[in-house]
Amino acid sequence: MPEFARGFVRDMRPRWAFEEVGQPYAVNLIADSKCPEHRRWQPFGQVPTYRDDEVAIFESGAIVLRIAERAGKLVPVDPAARMRALQWLAAALNSVEPFVMAVAVNDIFEADREWSKARHVKVVDDLKTRLGDLEAALGDKAWLDGDAFTVGDLMMISVLGGLRRTGLLRDFPRLASYVARGESRPAYRKAMEDHMATFDAPASA
Amino acid sequence: MPEFARGFVRDMRPRWAFEEVGQPYAVNLIADSKCPEHRRWQPFGQVPTYRDDEVAIFESGAIVLRIAERAGKLVPVDPAARMRALQWLAAALNSVEPFVMAVAVNDIFEADREWSKARHVKVVDDLKTRLGDLEAALGDKAWLDGDAFTVGDLMMISVLGGLRRTGLLRDFPRLASYVARGESRPAYRKAMEDHMATFDAPASA
Numbered sequence: 001m002p003e004f005a006r007g008f009v010r011d012m013r014p015r016w017a018f019e020e021v022g023q024p025y026a027v028n029l030i031a032d033s034k035c036p037e038h039r040r041w042q043p044f045g046q047v048p049t050y051r052d053d054e055v056a057i058f059e060s061g062a063i064v065l066r067i068a069e070r071a072g073k074l075v076p077v078d079p080a081a082r083m084r085a086l087q088w089l090a091a092a093l094n095s096v097e098p099f100v101m102a103v104a105v106n107d108i109f110e111a112d113r114e115w116s117k118a119r120h121v122k123v124v125d126d127l128k129t130r131l132g133d134l135e136a137a138l139g140d141k142a143w144l145d146g147d148a149f150t151v152g153d154l155m156m157i158s159v160l161g162g163l164r165r166t167g168l169l170r171d172f173p174r175l176a177s178y179v180a181r182g183e184s185r186p187a188y189r190k191a192m193e194d195h196m197a198t199f200d201a202p203a204s205a
Numbered sequence: 206m207p208e209f210a211r212g213f214v215r216d217m218r219p220r221w222a223f224e225e226v227g228q229p230y231a232v233n234l235i236a237d238s239k240c241p242e243h244r245r246w247q248p249f250g251q252v253p254t255y256r257d258d259e260v261a262i263f264e265s266g267a268i269v270l271r272i273a274e275r276a277g278k279l280v281p282v283d284p285a286a287r288m289r290a291l292q293w294l295a296a297a298l299n300s301v302e303p304f305v306m307a308v309a310v311n312d313i314f315e316a317d318r319e320w321s322k323a324r325h326v327k328v329v330d331d332l333k334t335r336l337g338d339l340e341a342a343l344g345d346k347a348w349l350d351g352d353a354f355t356v357g358d359l360m361m362i363s364v365l366g367g368l369r370r371t372g373l374l375r376d377f378p379r380l381a382s383y384v385a386r387g388e389s390r391p392a393y394r395k396a397m398e399d400h401m402a403t404f405d406a407p408a409s410a
Contacts, residue, residue, distance in 0.1 A: 043342035044300055044335065055288045061295035066288050083260045083271050090266035094298040095249055101303060110327070115320030122315070130249065137248035 004108065011048045012195050013060040013158050014067060019187035020154065021071035029198055060158075061093045064151055074151045081145065088144045088152025096134060097159045099127040104162065127168065135172045142181065149185075157182035209313065216253045217400050218265040218363050219272060224392035225359065226276035234403055265363075266298045269356055279356045286350065293349045293357025301339060302364045304332040309367065332373065340380045347386065354390075362387035 011027075018025045030038055034045040041049040042058040050056070050063040052070065057063060065086075068074035076082045102123045110116045134156075138144060143153045160179045163169050169176040182188060216232075223230045235243055239250040246254040247263040255261070255268040257275065262268060270291075273279035281287045307328045315321045339361075343349060348358045365384045368374055374381040387393060 039338075039341075044296075044338045046300075055285050057288050057292040059292045059295035059299065061299055062288060062292040065291060080260050083262050083267060086270060087262040087264045087267040090264035090298060091249075093295060094264065094266055094302065095251075097299065098303040098306060102307070113324070113327070115324050119318070119320050119324075122318070133244075133249045136244075 006196060006199050007164075007192065008162060009047065009195065010060045010158075011198075012191060013155065014048055014050060014063045015191035015195055016154055016158065016188050017064045017067040017074065017151070019191045020149075020185070021067060021073040023067060023071055027194075027198070061089060061155060064154060065089065068151045074149070074154065076148060076150065081148070084145050085150035085152045088150065089155045092152065092155035092159045096130055096156065097162075099123075099130045100159055100162045103127055103166065103168070107166075124168065128171065131168070131172050131175060135175045138174055138178055140174070143178075149182075153182060157188075211401060211404050212369075212397065213367060214252065214400065215265045215363075216403075217396060218360065219253055219255060219268045220396035220400055221359055221363065221393050222269045222272040222279065222356070224395045225354075225390070226272060226278040228272060228276055232399075232403070266294060266360060269359060270294065273356045279354070279359065281353060281355065286353070289350050290355035290357045293355065294360050297357065297360035297364045301335060301361065302367075304328075304335045305364055305367045308332050308371065308373070312371075329373065333376065336373070336377050336380060340377045343379055343383055345379070348383075354387075358387060362393075 014025075030047070032038070033042070033047055038049075039045055041056065046058075048060060048063060049058045050066065052066070055066055057066060065075070075085055103120075106116055106119050106123045110119075141147075143149050144156060145152065157179050160169065160175065161183065164179075169179065183192075219230075235252070237243070238247070238252055243254075244250050246261065249263075251263075253265060253268060254263045255271065257271075260271055262271060270280070280290055308325075311321055311324050311328045315324075346352075348354050349361060350357065362384050365374065365380065366388065369384075374384065388397075
């Protein structure tokens with residue numbers, strides 16, 4: 001794993017969910033996510049994947065939902081509140097993360113391309129529009145749907161955490177507080193500690 | 206709506222889901238998705254939004270899931286198969302659509318920017334890597350998880366349908382067949398017919 005990936009790899013999402021619901025879990029680190037053996041579980045050669053006694057899946061959005069539903073936590077029972085939690089989960093994955101990733105792709109992975117500097121302004125503007133809309137929707141609430149922290153918040157804060165080295169949340173104080181509120185949860189802290197420790201651990205094939 | 210949006214607006218996704226499960230629905234077209242009244246339902250000023258007697262949500266991924274779950278169709282009952290369907294739904298939204306959108310953004314919305322031509326090769330290469338992985342995962346199966354068409358296929362085919370004017374699926378014959386198979390379903394055809402008809406209909410505020 002490259003140095004810049006520390007704190008950003010998506011195993012953080014299931015780790016955080018496991019800690020929130022109090023479910024112990026075992027980690028299997030892999031040396032090469034692009035190898036054929038891993039691709040049987042993850043066709044795009046990425047992490048994380050997930051397995052329990054009943055289910056084997058990939059995609060952090062689905063994994064977090066599985067962990068939450070299996071524990072009967074982080075997803076409200078009331079049908080309207082449940083669907084709003086899933087709405088915010090989908091919004092994090094489909095309406096916010098692509099804009100966060102566009103900045104990361106441009107500024108990190110395409111940094112040496114001839115267009116990167118000129119395009120930076122455009123991708124940051126697009127992201128800021130999205131962040132402004134999200135901040136307005138959050139308003140003065142503690143979490144996206146009010147007082148209850150759900151899988152929607154876990155995913156949205158995970159996605160917004162991808163901006164922590166960019167300074168871009170400085171213009172959005174309520175979003176910045178929201179992210180800080182999420183990242184100060186004991187479950188997040190424990191998950192991040194364990195996530196960071198893996199960078200010093202040896203990987204198996 | 207601009208001409209190029211015909212056939213691509215995301216109201217197609219709930220329309221298709223409604224037709225698959227046989228649930229009648231009413232459509233409320235809006236003249237200005239950026240107006241404050243609409244943003245109360247959709248913070249990003251986009252479509253679609255959804256409401257039934259119990260639930261009011263946005264995000265096409267969550268809406269399609271609600272329609273499917275409410276009808277007891279398109280989502281398998283078996284927990285393992287159910288989570289694989291939700292995994293493919295999440296994969297469509299988070300692992301495939303951002304790459305499809307990157308091409309659309311570059312080639313349509315950033316067509317007049319100085320980087321658009323040079324960057325075209327990069328975004329197409331990135332997308333093709335993703336499509337190759339997806340085609341390998343599909344293999345010779347009819348649908349992503351085998352014989353049963355699920356919300357995962359509905360969303361993946363909706364996302365891949367965004368490429369229909371680019372010719373990019375020509376290099377992926379099994380994916381192209383998969384999309385054609387989905388789009389030949391009577392429910393898809395009815396939904397697309399109704400979708401296209403709205404472009405000739407007057408909008409209300």
